[in-house]
Amino acid sequence: MGKLKLAFYWAASCGGCDIAVLEIGEHILKVAEIADIVFWPCAMDFKYSDVAKMPDKNIDVCFFNGGIRVSEHEHIAKLLRAKSKILIAFGSCACEGCIPGLANLKTKQEIFDRAYKETPTTENPKNIMPQLKTKVPEGELELPEFKDQLKTLAQTVDVDYFVPGCPPIGEQVWKMIQTLASGKLPPKGSFLGCGDKTVCDECPRKKDVKKIKKIYRNYEIVPDPEVCLLEQGIICMGPATRSGCDAQCIKAGMPCVGCYGPPPNVQDQGAKMLSALASIIDTEDEEAAKKILADVVDPAGTFYMFGVPNSILKGAKKK
């Protein structure tokens, strides 16, 4: 059997998912034994034209990370879908939009105005904005279009597998690679490199009855390191987040922020957490509940930090 042909691509990404591949450490040598990498802009000198020249389905597995933010990302997603047998949405951005997805709560105009006009260091008296086409003395320059909303990979092309996490942790990346290399592929649409419960299952803290009379921001108290954070009043996304990360953030003394996306069979992570949090508020009085919930100063950013594009609403109402 010949070597597998792999490709890696990053769309609107921070690069963390490419680094995540390195976190498998010395296992990378085993990967090198069984596979050739035919496209990886961050690490190899192949260009887009090289991919376009490939026959269809030339690539065995393509790991696509990053959200679809500009027209170039959309174009390359469609190109790589055509050239790949298996296309994997790798990491939170590709799976549910992740933190850049928070831009869907603002408009494109607001984002441009802030970046290019309003920030205090910007000196732009002529109100220059990036343009799709610009004439310069020597010819013409093009930029891809910034789309109205950031989309996930599955909202753009057909996706075979999903690997959640921001980024997926090293141990899980290696497990996922082993699954793919084994040839025993799970059903299309499966989530790989993760668990099938919630983070609470992996969290080592003591859990008792959840009833809180006050919500605290994580700097307002010094929480007991042995006890569930939610029970101490700090909002932790654990109950509404898929397992697989080994509860690393919680072990570091910080609450889960939800980066492994929604648990199995849940589309809208934020709605689930909203419901969970409301349920543990310990009062039956509406006025008292209002007071306690007033400390949730940013419901959208708290419950949907990673999942705006993949939520039911996908973003704020377009104006």
Place this chain on the structure above:
Amino acid sequence: MKKITIDPITRLEGHGKIAIFLNDEGDVANAYLQIPELRGFEKFCEGRRVEEMPNLTSRICGVCPEAHSMSSTKALDAVFHIEPSSAVKKIRELLYSAFHFADKTTHFYILAGADFVVGPEAPPAERNILGLIAKVGKEAGLSVIRHRLMGHKIIQIIGGRQVHATYGLPGGVSKPLTKEEIAEIQKMAKEMVKFGEFTLKLFNDIVLKNKAYVDLILSDTYTSETYYMGTVDKNNHVNFYDGKIRVVGPDGKEFVKYDPKDYQKHLAERVEPWTYLKFPYLKNVGWKGLVGGKNSGVYQATPLSRLNAADGMATLLAQEAYKTMYETLGGKPVHKTLATHWARIIELMYAAERTLELSEDPEIAETDVRPVPKEKPTKGVGEVEAPRGTLTHDYETDERGVVKKVNLIVGTTNNNAAISISVKKAAQGVIKKGKVSEGLLNKVEMAFRSYDPCMACATHTLPGQMPLEVKIYDSQMNPIKTLRR
């Protein structure tokens, strides 16, 4: 005019393309570095809880997430008007030094190193980590992987995870270190210092002893004279975590030294319609276009800039290497862009030594590291040296700590103008009379690569079989496995 586009530029972090215009004689009339994307952090962070800013801004970059979370954490200190204790500062700097070490290891060995070590016009199949391993030995490859992971392990011990660590609170860190964790860090830090020495020696043997490479470094094609910026401590030594921002002119003399919170008095950003990335420049010199020199506000913020802007390094072995570099290259300041690679590994040495120094400081065993701020949040600025340059986070909140305004000046952004100048100069230097080859285009890309540590990648194979034998040793250097292809 004929237009050649390099799309995308490769072996770096982020997206970019270079458009090169050739005139009728086939010489380069102009070259433009275009950054084709924008995500909008400065807007979509509005409305968020300010204590989540380290987590949010960490996702600006997955190669240097700790630069953002650290700058953000320092901004939280300012926003909440809380001064971190000496112990908290040391724990943070310990994480931060380990991070710089890992990041620079990644860049030098796994990314840009191949251009230098294998050769700028070598076949693309060899111009990567595998070609580098063939040159320097397979043990080096495993050693790189192992030592790089040590830096990440230290980040994980303090911040919970290897990528997007989470530890930063106003005035504090999220948890203290245990005795066992400190012992583990010390053990790794000692190895890291040895690896720093090994790297400096390798650079000397493979690059500095090779006349062709030295000529390349000293060539005019890769020379650029601009202002240089870096953070310095009170002794004017390079410091990644804290200090004042010092800018020296192309003549090496101090131009200004300011407190990071006053950055708005010194920096401005320019917008061009053909790229999404803005161009910061020195406000008090002014924007004169994409040109270098004393009268242009263009500046660099890179490892080389930091060394140019400082009077020395704060640790022994790094300081020796610093002296050697300047003696070899003819004194301060050095305007040779490719020397940035050398400056980066001198900083790698410093990062390793500083990690060891801090790991042996008894204060990091302090258990009271998570104070509760007493004042209401308002606004503040946090700054650190990201591996790629001075990084500034500026936040304004309401009295509930909800973010109202964000301004960010990010490491690589500082260098946008300088990189553009370097790319154009390199294109004009290597492409003449219409002769364009893959190797020459790579030489244009090299002008970009020395500024930006970028993405990491360990070993990967390439089309075109290269025989490879890898021996895997355990920690006692006993061979446990041999892989061949």
Place this chain on the structure above:
Amino acid sequence: MFEPNIVGFTCNWCTYAGADLAGTSRIQYPPNIRMIRVMCTGRINPEFIIKAFEAGADGVLIGGCHIGDCHYLKGNYQTIKRYLLLKMLIEQFGINPKRLRLEFISASEGGRFATVVKEMVKDIQKLGPLNWNGHGGE
């Protein structure tokens, strides 16, 4: 004047029965409301409400038993808390929180049910159609 689409999640034991009573008593109320019967408002997932707006509703009414009278004892307490948080959330997504309304209407309050629906239709008419990203309309 546009005719709003209002979705009403109403509990089986109280509000739904109250609506039935309005019907059998021949008390007129506008036809703009589409009722979805649930056994208890405490069973309503926030997703249902969000989905209703996404699918074209201009307003959503939640109708449950009076406080202290929930058929399952505590269900409507949970409803209140979720409703409060949901109002805060939808505002951030650009949906005026006045479009979401929680009312306690018992099985004997047919007249009250009709009044609430009439009021809500007028209020939503003032706000205009939500027309979420092209869904909904007349």
